[in-house]
Amino acid sequence: MERNKYREQIQNGFINPSEDSWEKLHQKLDEHDQSKNNSYRNYLKYAVSLVFIVSLGLYFIPTDYNPKSEKIGIEQQIKQISIKPSAIEQNINSRLEITSEKKITTEIPPTNNFLAYEVSKKIDIQGEESSEPSETFVFNSNPQNTKNVLLVITAKPKLNLDYEVEELMRIANLNLEKDNQNLNSNRIMAMDLLGEVENDLRNDHRRKLFEKITISIKSPGILEIADRNK
């Protein structure tokens, strides 16, 4: 009861604020309104700028714009080789399939047994191949001819296994040649030899261990694992 009485008295008590208190509050309210308006204006400014930039961007994008065409580039490797036309023809016939042939008249000197070799493959922006590579051979079909007609042959790899087999055979031959060279030079690499011995030992140990395990399974007893060093 006492507490309630005091509470009531305290709550109803008052102190008059200073005379200029309302003016201060008025000013604060005005400042708040002003800052609110400013923030709206700022938002509006940002929105207008954004719309302007987007519309400007749209205006400058060409109508025939195709994003895919930009992504694709052509990686070219051009090599000049000096092999006889007959050799390259043979090469083409063995591993490549001719897709087009055309003759071009140029001013290349007739004495020059000119040959150009170009591998083109389409790549996308990530650097991945997007189509099969094609190879173009340019050579002087008739060196004696003063007009110098160049034969341009475009070919792509044959889709048969012969070429792959040939390639494997070539690698095998190369390795064989290397081995023969090593044997002929009468020099043995010590580390290679040690590695081979180590492999043999390991295989032998594994074989012995496997044998032991098989025997122990067949006739249960104490399993003794042979020390590989014994």
Next chain:
Amino acid sequence: MRKIIKLNNDTQLIAQSLKNNREAQKLLFDKYAPRMLRLCTYYIKDLQQSEEVMLNGFLKVFTKLSSFSHKGSFEGWIRRIMIWESISYLRGKKELLFTNEIEIYGKYIENEVELNIAVEDLHQYINELSNGCKVIFNLYVIDGYKHAEIAKMLRISEGTSKTQLSRARKALQKMISSNQKKYHGTK
């Protein structure tokens, strides 16, 4: 010619204040400012600072007026804002510290103090308390908040709230009884 609007009750004043009518806002301010300033002085000792806090509180009242749902009394809503504003002010000044010492607050509750003193004297005694004790005493005794509510409001435990209240009561008892002895002694 300026349009004169007759503003009689709070609802009309609130409606006009929502339209940024400064006249209505002034009327509301004039009506509640004295009581709110008194309330703030219970939390903040210095009168000038109390007035500053009250003005900030009224700024919030007028800018957040749209959130007043008309469910409770408008005065109660303003009071809550003023209390929050006062607590925020004390927090900002790092003057609101609560020590969490364990005290047996029950025995002080049994020892009711004879509140035969003037409200002004009580106000003076309350102002002598530390900020932590004062805020909790005011919230609990004057504004009628529960310990759980106070704990949530001040982000402290209920135990701390009870401890601080008990300490406040003890200090007030001491102050009142010593003053009464002094008064009777001089008589």
